[in-house]
Amino acid sequence: MIKYILHSDIDKSKWDSCIRNSVNGMIYAYSWYLDIACGKWDGLVEDDYKSVMPLPRGEKYGFLYTAQPSFSQQHGVFSTSKITNEKVKEFLKAIPAKYKYIELSLNTFNRPVTDGFETDEGVTHLLDLISAYDKLQLNYSTQTKRNLKKAMASALTIAKNVPPKKIIDLFKANRGKNYNISSSQYSMLNTLMQACIKKGLGQCWGVYTKEKELCAGAFLVESNRRTIFLFSGTNKKAFDTHSMTFLINRYIEENAQQNLTFDFEGSTDPDVARFYKGFGAKEAHYIKIRKNNLPGPVKWLKEMQFKKKSAASK
Numbered sequence: 245m246i247k248y249i250l251h252s253d254i255d256k257s258k259w260d261s262c263i264r265n266s267v268n269g270m271i272y273a274y275s276w277y278l279d280i281a282c283g284k285w286d287g288l289v290e291d292d293y294k295s296v297m298p299l300p301r302g303e304k305y306g307f308l309y310t311a312q313p314s315f316s317q318q319h320g321v322f323s324t325s326k327i328t329n330e331k332v333k334e335f336l337k338a339i340p341a342k343y344k345y346i347e348l349s350l351n352t353f354n355r356p357v358t359d360g361f362e363t364d365e366g367v368t369h370l371l372d373l374i375s376a377y378d379k380l381q382l383n384y385s386t387q388t389k390r391n392l393k394k395a396m397a398s399a400l401t402i403a404k405n406v407p408p409k410k411i412i413d414l415f416k417a418n419r420g421k422n423y424n425i426s427s428s429q430y431s432m433l434n435t436l437m438q439a440c441i442k443k444g445l446g447q448c449w450g451v452y453t454k455e456k457e458l459c460a461g462a463f464l465v466e467s468n469r470r471t472i473f474l475f476s477g478t479n480k481k482a483f484d485t486h487s488m489t490f491l492i493n494r495y496i497e498e499n500a501q502q503n504l505t506f507d508f509e510g511s512t513d514p515d516v517a518r519f520y521k522g523f524g525a526k527e528a529h530y531i532k533i534r535k536n537n538l539p540g541p542v543k544w545l546k547e548m549q550f551k552k553k554s555a556a557s558k
Contacts, residue, residue: 246290246338251301254286258293265324268353269468271445272316273298280436281313288338290331295323297335299343305542309345314429315436315474317368317509318530320350332356336533345546346535352528361533368510369517369525377500383524388489391522395490399454402494406450408437411461415477433475440465449495451487460487464495471499472507492523 256275263269271277273296278285282300289296298319299310312319321327321335333356339346349366350356373380384392412430440446445467451460460482463475478488496506508520510527521527534550536543 246288246295246334248299248338248340249287249289251284251286254289255293259287259289259296262293262296262324263322264468266322266468267324268322268327268351270318270322270351270470271440271465271467271472272318273322274467276439276443277316277436280432280439281316288335290323290335294325295321295327295331295335297321299339300348307344307538307542308342309347310339310343311345311347312349312532315433317366317472318349318351320348320354320530322351327353329356333359336361341537344537344539346533347550348533350531350533352530354531356531358531358533361535363534364532366510366530366532367512367517368528368530369508369520370528371496371506371508371523371525373496373499373502373504373506375500377497380496380500380524385522388519388522391486391489392493395486395493398485398487398490400485400487400490401452402491403450403452404447406448406458406461408434408441408448408463410450410458411448411463411475411477412437413477414458414461414479415475418477418479420477437463437475449491451482451491453481453485453487457481459485460491462488462491466504469503470505470507471495473509488519489522496523 254275259275263273272281278298284301286299286301287296288299300313302309302311321332323331332350332354336356336358352368412434416430437446437448441448445465447464449462449464450458453459460478461476462473465472465474476488482488506525508525511517511520536546538546
């Protein structure tokens with residue numbers, strides 16, 4: 245039986261045990277991660293936390309909604325038993341009608357027939373690290389091998405304990421100028437990174453030039469036999485020296501022959517996707533669902549906002 249449980253009534257110990265032992269557990273779904281990324285969230289729970297689904301909760305114009313939070317690529321149903329399409333459909337039907345707007349990403353294990361929902365596909369890129377490094381490197385593209393050779397000749401060095409704020413500031417000063425990211429979102433990201441590090445699940449790697457300048461950095465989180473490339477920052481020198489290729493290759497080299505999957509988190513940008521595939525990563529798709537049950541003018545306004553956001557992301 246699936247029950248809707250308010251955040252205040254969720255047994256977080258049982259919730260996290262479900263995520264930890266799930267066939268598809270991901271760091272995004274742990275209660276402490278949800279507390280930081282969402283602030284407010286409720287949950288759908290099957291039986292005694294055999295399966296769960298987080299519902300980030302927000303309110304606008306007096307209407308309750310649920311939407312995918314930042315720095316959380318996938319949610320959906322997580323289960324300690326086999327996940328069937330029927331089970332996912334049951335969870336989606338159990339979302340209370342009081343949520344007048346729904347915009348969520350499921351995970352790659354959730355492939356239901358989503359009756360009543362508009363759907364789109366998201367993509368991530370996954371690289372299995374079980375093989376030896378030499379074998380993994382054979383699957384690098386010609387361009388990646390060429391870029392790595394140039395990086396190796398640039399006298400770059402790597403540090404593995406860079407303060408998260410340095411990576412955030414690097415992003416803000418460069419690519420961040422192209423995005424409308426609020427100061428509160430950056431603050432939340434810093435808190436999230438610090439929490440992951442404190443729990444021993446996060447690593448903040450930085451690449452330095454021969455002049456000792458930080459030119460690239462990445463925040464990597466590991467749980468449930470998966471390392472997620474959660475956030476990164478680069479400047480022009482990183483582009484010139486192929487520093488991010490250098491960083492990712494080093495991680496692959498140091499973690500080869502482990503029962504571990506490297507999750508690049510994917511991208512709809514063809515150039516970024518090509519960069520990830522250059523390491524031998526394969527596409528994995530997940531479903532995005534949306535339902536707009538808002539009344540009259542508010543529904544129309546939300547549709548206009550959604551279309552504008554969708555156009556901007558392409």
